[in-house]
Amino acid sequence: MVKDFISLADFNGDEILAFLDLADKLKKMVKDGAPHPLLSGKTLALIFEKPSLRTRLTFQIGMYQLGGKTVLIDDILGRRESVSDMAHNLERWVDGIMARTYRHEHVVEMAQCVHVPVINALTDLLHPCQILADVQALRERKGADLGSLKVAFVGDGNNVFNSWANFARRVPINLTLVCPPGYEADPEITACAQREAKGEFVITHDVSAGVRGADAVYTDVWASMGQEDEAAARAEIFADYQVNAKLMALAKPDAVFMHCLPAHRGQEVTDEVIDSARSIVFDQAENRLHAQKAVLATLLRGGKQAI
Ligand code: CP
Ligand code: NVA
DSSP: OOSOBSOGGGSOHHHHHHHHHHHHHHHHHHHHTOOOOTTTTOEEEEEESSOOSHHHHHHHHHHHHTTOEEEEEEOOTTSSSOHHHHHHHHTTTOSEEEEEOSOHHHHHHHHHHOSSOEEEOOOSSOOHHHHHHHHHHHHHHHOSOGGGOEEEEESOOOHHHHHHHHHHHHSOOEEEEEOOTTOOOOHHHHHHHHHHOSSOEEEESOHHHHHTTOSEEEEOOSSOTTOGGGHHHHHHHTGGGOBOHHHHTTSOTTOEEEEOSOOOBTTTBOHHHHTSTTBOHHHHHHHHHHHHHHHHHHHTTTTOOOO
C-alpha cells in the first residue's frame, strides 16, 4: 500500500473497500463506547490554506478518539518558506501531515519529500476523504452492492466529482456527471475513467437523461473555494442544473440526495430537497469522522491492519 492518501487512484479496489469496512467498524466502536486508542502518542499536523468546518473538526476529533493529538497550521504554503523546507521540519516532529491546499502539486510535493504519510484534505483537483465518507453513507442506505447503483452528480465537474471518478476507476459503480458545457471534469482523470471505470461512466449535458434511473443525486457548490470571482457568472450558467423537487422526480422514487456541504441553499439545491427525508447529507458529514479515522489508523501504522 502507498504511504500517502493523495488520490483514490493510488489504491486498488480492495484497499479502498478495506478503508470502508474499517470505517464501519470504527463507527460501531464509537456508538458502543468502545475505546480504540490505535494512535496513542501520535501527532498529526493539519495544514489549512482554505476554510473548513467538517474536515477541520473531524480530523481533530478523529485523532482524539484514536488516542493521538493534532497541531494546526493556518497558512498559505510556499509563502514564508519553500514547501519542501516546511515539510522537512514537520516530519521531524509529527507522525503524519494532513493538508488542504489550493495547488494539488503542493500536496504531492510534500508527500514526495517526507517519510511520514501525507493526507489530502482537499485541493483544487481532488477531495478523496469526502468520497470515502460519501460511499460509507451510500452503503448504509443502499447496501454494499455498489455495482448495481447509479450516482448522478449534477453540477460542476470539480474536485469532488474528480474524486468520484477516481473511485469509479477502482470500484464498480455507475457514475454520471450532468454539467453545463465547459464545466466537465479534469480531462486527464476523465480519460482514465473512460478507460478504466468498472461500471458505466457518462458525462452529459442533458439533465433528464443523466438523472434518469439514479439511486443517488449528488451536487456541490457551483463555485468552489478560490472561484468566488466567478460566482455570479456561474449562477446563471448552472441555473438549469439546480437540484429541486422537479429534478429529483427524474431519479428513482427511492433515490437519495447527497451533498458534501457547505451548501448554497437556493442555488445548487433547494430547501425542499436538502431538508427532505431523502437527504443523507448529515450522514455524509458524520461519516467524515469515521472514514478519515480508517485512513489515519491504517496509514499512521504503516499500512498494518488496524482491527
Ligand atoms: N465537505 C467538506 O470538506 O467540508 P469543509 O469544507 O467544511 O471541511
Ligand atoms: N468543491 C468544493 C468542496 C467543498 C467541500 C470546494 O472546493 O470549495
